[in-house]
Amino acid sequence: MTAVFTGIGVLAPNGMSTEEYWTATLEDRSGIAPLERFDASGYPASLAGQISGFEAGKHLSSRLLPQTDRVTQLALVAAERALQDAEVDPAALPTYDMGVVSSNATGGFEFTHREIRKLWTRGPEHVSVYESFAWFNAANTGQISIRHGMRGPGSVVVAEQSGGLDAVAHARRTVRQGIPLTVTGGMESSLDPWGFVAHLSNGRISHVADARRAYLPFDSAACGYVPGEGGAFLVLEDATAASARGAAQVYGELAGWASTFDPRPDSGRPSNLRRTIELALADAGVAAGEVDVVFADAAGIPELDRGEAEAIGAVFGPDGVAVTAPKTLTGRLYAGAGPLDIVCALLSIRDGVIPATAHTTNVPDDYRLRLVTGQPQAAAVRTALVLARGKGGHNAAVVIRGLPD
Known part of the structure; x- marks a missing residue:
C-alpha cells in the first residue's frame, strides 16, 4: 500500500505559509533573530x-x-492549512477513516509558565482548569482530532529532533493498516523564559550573538545551534483512496523509514546513524546511487557533524551525494524539524531545486561532504533522504520519492 502526501501546511520562523517559507528558503531569508518576547x-x-x-x-x-498553548494554536493552523491544500473536507469523510499522528518534544511551556506564576503569586484558585492538559505533548493531536472530527487512530511521539520523522512514519503505518487519511507532522514553541532555560540546559546552544554566525553546521567554526519554533503538518493518504476522491495533487511518497538508538556513549561502539540510513533505503527498495539529495540533521556540534558526515560518506561514498540543511534559516525546531525537512524534500522534487545551507562556508576537507552552499542548486530530484537525531542517541531517517509522471 502506497502512502502519499497530498497536503502541506507550514508555519516557520521565515515563512507563515508553505510558499512563503519555500521562497524565503531559496532566497536565503532567515527567521533567526534576537529574542523578542x-x-x-x-x-x-x-x-x-x-x-x-x-x-x-x-x-x-x-x-x-x-484552552490552548501557543504550540497547539500553531499546530491547529498548520493542520488546517494542510487539509485545505489537499482539498479535504473532513465533514464529508467517515470520522473513523481519519487519524492524527503528531510529534512534540517540549510541550506547552508558555501556558504552564503563566499558570505556575499565577499559582505562586495569586493562589491555586486562579490557575486555569485547562492547565490539566494544555501543557501536554499530546494536546496537539487531541485538539486537531476534535476540531476536524477525526476519530481514527490518534498518537503522539515525544522524541526530540527525531520524533517528527517517527511520527510521519507512524502515520504511514496507520494508512497501511487501513485508515485512508492521516494528518501528521510536528510543531514546537517554547521560547518563553522558562522554556529558553530548558533549551540552554542541554549545553548545545550557541552563544554567538551574530545571527549569521551562530548556527554553522558542518563548518570549521561550528559552535552549537540556535533553537526555534514552528514546524509543518502534512496530509498522508493511501494512494488509491486519494485518487478515488480526486486529490488535488500528490507531492510524493513516503517510501522508506528506519529508526535506531545509539549505544551508550561510554560503550566504545559507533553511532547507528549509518545503519539507520541503510535500513531506510532498504525499506524503500532504493539503492544509495538513486538518492539525489540528503537533508541532514546538521547538529552544529563539531563531533556530531563529523559523525554525520562520516555516516553519509560511508553509505554514499566521499562527496557522493548532494547534502543540505535548510534549517540554518530557522534554527533547530526539534519535533517540527523533520516534517519541515520533508516539506523541503517534496518541494525540491516538485521544483527541481536543492536549497542551500545558509551561512556555512568552510567545510573541513576531511568531511568529504558535498554540501550545497551559497546558492540553490538546480537538479532533477526524484528521491530524497531526510535525517534527524535526538539528544540521547535516537536516530531516524525517511526516504521521500516522487511519483512517476
Missing part, C-alpha cells in the same frame, strides 16, 4: 528562530484560545 540580556544566549506576526485570534475561535 522577554528580556534575554541576562542569558548566555539570545537568538532564536521566531515566528513573528502570528495572531491566533485571527485563525481560531475565542473559545479555543484560553
Whole structure:
C-alpha cells in the first residue's frame, strides 16, 4: 500500500505559509533573530528562530484560545492549512477513516509558565482548569482530532529532533493498516523564559550573538545551534483512496523509514546513524546511487557533524551525494524539524531545486561532504533522504520519492 502526501501546511520562523517559507528558503531569508518576547540580556544566549506576526485570534475561535498553548494554536493552523491544500473536507469523510499522528518534544511551556506564576503569586484558585492538559505533548493531536472530527487512530511521539520523522512514519503505518487519511507532522514553541532555560540546559546552544554566525553546521567554526519554533503538518493518504476522491495533487511518497538508538556513549561502539540510513533505503527498495539529495540533521556540534558526515560518506561514498540543511534559516525546531525537512524534500522534487545551507562556508576537507552552499542548486530530484537525531542517541531517517509522471 502506497502512502502519499497530498497536503502541506507550514508555519516557520521565515515563512507563515508553505510558499512563503519555500521562497524565503531559496532566497536565503532567515527567521533567526534576537529574542523578542522577554528580556534575554541576562542569558548566555539570545537568538532564536521566531515566528513573528502570528495572531491566533485571527485563525481560531475565542473559545479555543484560553484552552490552548501557543504550540497547539500553531499546530491547529498548520493542520488546517494542510487539509485545505489537499482539498479535504473532513465533514464529508467517515470520522473513523481519519487519524492524527503528531510529534512534540517540549510541550506547552508558555501556558504552564503563566499558570505556575499565577499559582505562586495569586493562589491555586486562579490557575486555569485547562492547565490539566494544555501543557501536554499530546494536546496537539487531541485538539486537531476534535476540531476536524477525526476519530481514527490518534498518537503522539515525544522524541526530540527525531520524533517528527517517527511520527510521519507512524502515520504511514496507520494508512497501511487501513485508515485512508492521516494528518501528521510536528510543531514546537517554547521560547518563553522558562522554556529558553530548558533549551540552554542541554549545553548545545550557541552563544554567538551574530545571527549569521551562530548556527554553522558542518563548518570549521561550528559552535552549537540556535533553537526555534514552528514546524509543518502534512496530509498522508493511501494512494488509491486519494485518487478515488480526486486529490488535488500528490507531492510524493513516503517510501522508506528506519529508526535506531545509539549505544551508550561510554560503550566504545559507533553511532547507528549509518545503519539507520541503510535500513531506510532498504525499506524503500532504493539503492544509495538513486538518492539525489540528503537533508541532514546538521547538529552544529563539531563531533556530531563529523559523525554525520562520516555516516553519509560511508553509505554514499566521499562527496557522493548532494547534502543540505535548510534549517540554518530557522534554527533547530526539534519535533517540527523533520516534517519541515520533508516539506523541503517534496518541494525540491516538485521544483527541481536543492536549497542551500545558509551561512556555512568552510567545510573541513576531511568531511568529504558535498554540501550545497551559497546558492540553490538546480537538479532533477526524484528521491530524497531526510535525517534527524535526538539528544540521547535516537536516530531516524525517511526516504521521500516522487511519483512517476
